[in-house]
Amino acid sequence: MPANSTVDRAAIVSAARRMLERDGVAGLRMRRLAVELGSKPMTLYYHVANKSELLSLVLTDIATEIEWATPTGSPRERMVEIVMDMHRQLSCISWIVPILRTGTTVGTPALALADRFLAAALETGMTELRALSLWRSTWYLATSELMWQAELATRPDDERSWFEKIDPAAIAESAPTVAGMLPRWPQHSAAFDLRAAITAQIDGTIANSALDP
Known part of the structure; x- marks a missing residue:
């Protein structure tokens, strides 16, 4: 199948990035992405094998823009x-x-x-x-x-954290150390x-x- 001349890998990555920023990972679907580009899903698959590859391409694109610090010292x-x-x-x-x-x-x-x-x-x-x-x-x-x-x-x-849902007495025998720490677990976690x-x-x-x- 020949590639759609109006859609290339760069356009796909750019549109996927917009969708991720707007809708999150759950909102990124190849069919929805095709609609976003005014194309068809099969055209997208000509350029990218699957969603996993697309995510890697998006992250690679972003990583090129990040100004990673150049650390000094020992x-x-x-x-x-x-x-x-x-x-x-x-x-x-x-x-x-x-x-x-x-x-x-x-x-x-x-x-x-x-x-x-x-x-x-x-x-x-x-x-x-x-x-x-x-x-x-x-x-x-x-x-x-x-x-x-x-x-x-x-x-x-x-919604409470797991350590707020457990009665220390219920685990005193099976996990005595954890039971003893549970009252202080929130402070330690924070x-x-x-x-x-x-x-x-x-x-x-x-x-x-x-x-x-």
């Missing part, structure tokens, strides 16, 4: 700032969380972040395996926090510090890598 300080900058930048994209849940990548331009992080990690003397494992663990922590923040933002005011958690991960890995033979 390798440890640079790694912390790279992850925190990633968290800040992605938190500005309101519809990013559902995409992260699908495992879709944030676009090849964002590989510059991984490159800077890995380079800093290797400067500390850790192995490539440790460096990559550290990048993955800090990435998962930062994106999980994005998901948690998004959930809180959309939760009805009268006091969570992502930077401190990321720093602890990085410091722990650096310390452990020093013990490698």
Whole structure:
């Protein structure tokens, strides 16, 4: 089937981005996108294989526009700032969380972040395996926090968190430590510090890598 001369990949990505910003991920459907472009779904599939590929293309397009910070300082300080900058930048994209849940990548331009992080990690003397494992663990922590923040933002005011729904006495025998902490769980949860958690991960890995033979 020949490509529609009035619709190309760039136009599809641009329209998909508008729909995501307006309707969120749930509102992005290939049929609706075709209507948005005044085209037909089969024409879109000539340019993009499926919705997953389209989301990757949109994120790649966005990643080229983000002005990622260029961290300075020690390798440890640079790694912390790279992850925190990633968290800040992605938190500005309101519809990013559902995409992260699908495992879709944030676009090849964002590989510059991984490159800077890995380079800093290797400067500390850790192995490539440790460096990559550290990048993955800090990435998962930062994106999980994005998901948690998004959930809180959309939760009805009268809906309680899981730890507010449990009677400590009901789990006193099976989970005594959790039961004892439940009354203070809201304060501990609110006091969570992502930077401190990321720093602890990085410091722990650096310390452990020093013990490698």
